[in-house]
Amino acid sequence: MGKRTQLEKTYLRQNVQFIFCELNGKITYSSDTFFEIPRGELWSETALVSKIPLVNSADLQYIGEDMYFIRVETQADQILVKLEKIPSSQKAIDPKSKIFHIQERINFLNLPASSAKNLLSNYFEEIYSDDELLGTNVPHIPFKLEHIAEALRIVFHDPLAPQSKNIQFQLGFTAKFLVGNRNRLLTELLLKCNELYLKDSLDPIVVVCNFDTEEDDLQVIIKNAGHYADASWQQTVNDLDIFITLPCVVIGSPIAPDLVHSVEDDFPYLCDITGGDPDMVIDILQTIIDTLDADIDLLAKAHQKRNWKDLERLPHKMKPNFKSLERDDLSKQLQKMEEFAIARNMKAFDQALDVFLEEATAVTTKLRSYKKA
Known part of the structure; x- marks a missing residue:
């Protein structure tokens, strides 16, 4: 005793x-x-x-x-x-214990292999060896915001509570990678989302990311969370939202928000096969532009020389690109041109070529507007 x-x-x-x-x-x-x-x-x-x-x-x-x-x-x-x-x-100065508590809700054994899982595993290993927690002295490293977003979903999604609070992550731009203080970004998001997760009044939690190309700053906004500003998260001008800014460098120029929405609207097939990655869609469009420019130039030269072999081959080769662009009308025109070339019907081929070149030029001109800003 x-x-x-x-x-x-x-x-x-x-x-x-x-x-x-x-x-x-x-x-x-x-x-x-x-x-x-x-x-x-x-x-x-x-x-x-x-x-x-x-x-x-x-x-x-x-x-x-x-x-x-x-x-x-x-x-x-x-x-x-x-x-x-x-x-x-002392409540505001003990974030590491809060991070430990957040980690406890994750069952890493049941998680499928993914970039987001690797991100979380590395983060928790690094964060406990970082005395300053937010990693102010940690070298800036490359990361993708898409992986940060998925990591948050892993942490806060409860499969046993399908009606639990929803966390939405919206990217106002897209880029290959950002180089910055990943640990601080993830720490601030984990701590603030954990705080908001316990508040019944805020559902869903909406996180919006934008990039200031002039200042090279990543701005992260949490909508309708103005009451929860603190030393790290400031209130926006309208007092409705909170935000933080972090210096970052973009690897691969960011795409303007209107172009992101345009490719989603204009190329649903490409967005679907790329898993909804607008940045990859832009890369595919650039490849299609380069390929079509070369093929159209070869087609014009073959037409001038009356090279029937190339006049048969090139329309057939170009059809898949227009199908990817969901322009079946142009794909069908190329099919007719291929048939005219096989039949050696130059008059019909001339007429079809004039129509095709006019419409194809309009398509490639529009494609160039989707180049990365």
Whole structure:
């Protein structure tokens, strides 16, 4: 009882509760500082305690909004649990414990292999070795915002609660990669989204990313979260939203937002086969432009020389590109031109070629408007 007497003196500070329980969770003693636990009953948090990787009494875990930490000592036949209430003045300076709590909700064993899973795994490994947590001295590294967005969905999606709060991630631009302080970005998003996730009034949580090409800054906005501004997240001018800015460098020029929406609207087939990646669609369009420019030039030269072999081959070769652009009308025109060339009907081929070149030129001109800004 000497140890418990010592503990009694400690909990008189009114910020610690001690619980002794058997390995099956049966309570043998509780100081009842914060809440009463009758002796002999099972403590419902035993399952939580058993999941903590115990090394020594310094192991801790953040337990949600009530700001308790849990410290554990394992003995031969019992567990000592120490609940410590963190004073309000310290709540804002202990983000690492919040990150630990967020990590606990992820079952990495059940996650399929993905770039977002790798991102989270690397992040949690790096963040615990980073004394400053936000990684202000960590070298800037390449990352994709799409992977950040998927990582947030992994963290906050509860498959057992299909009606749980939804987190939407909207990209106002797209680029190959950003180079910046990835750890700080992910930390700020995890901490703020975790805070908002507990607020019933904000559903869904909408995260919008834009890029300032003049300042080389990534701006991240959370819509309708103006009440939750803090040292990191500032209120926007309208006081409705909050935002942070982070210096970043773009690898691959960002595409203007109107072009992103245009390719989604104008090329649904390409968007579908690329998994909705507008940046990849732009790359495909650029490849099609280069290919069509070369083929149309060869077609004009073959027509001038009356090279029937090329006049048969080139229309056939060009058809798939126009099908990808969902211009079946031009694909059908090329089919007729191929048939006219096989039949050696130059008059019909001349007429079809004039119509095709006029319409194909209009198509390639429009395609050039989708070049990256």
